[in-house]
Amino acid sequence: MSQNSYTVTGMACGHCASFVTEEIERIAGVTAVTVDVEAGRVSVTSDRELDTVDVRAAVEEAGYELPVADG
Template identity: 85%
Template sequence: MTRSSYTVTGMACGHCAAFVTEEIEGIAGVTAVTVDVETGRVSVTSDKELDTAEVGAAVEEAGYGLAVADE
């Protein structure tokens, strides 16, 4: 299992977190997503290494931006 952390910009509420969570959960291999709206931190647990570009595309699909990726 792999755990990755990202910083997402533009989130302001629980609805924002729900949109981001839904899009990231759609990535193959993702098993869990935790979003902290206050800090913009998103933790993703997956059964394989994730491609940062794929995570960024999912975040953008939700209407937000991927600022920093820390693995």
């Protein structure tokens, strides 16, 4: 089991969190996603180590950004 936390910029509300959660949950191996909109943080639990490139692509697909410093 692996757990990682990422900074996501551009989120402002619960709908933002839903979009980000939905896209990250599509990544193979992801078992849980928790979004803290106020802190701009997303915690991802998975059954394997995730590639940051995949997480970044999912966040961007949702319309937000994962800064380069997070991977």
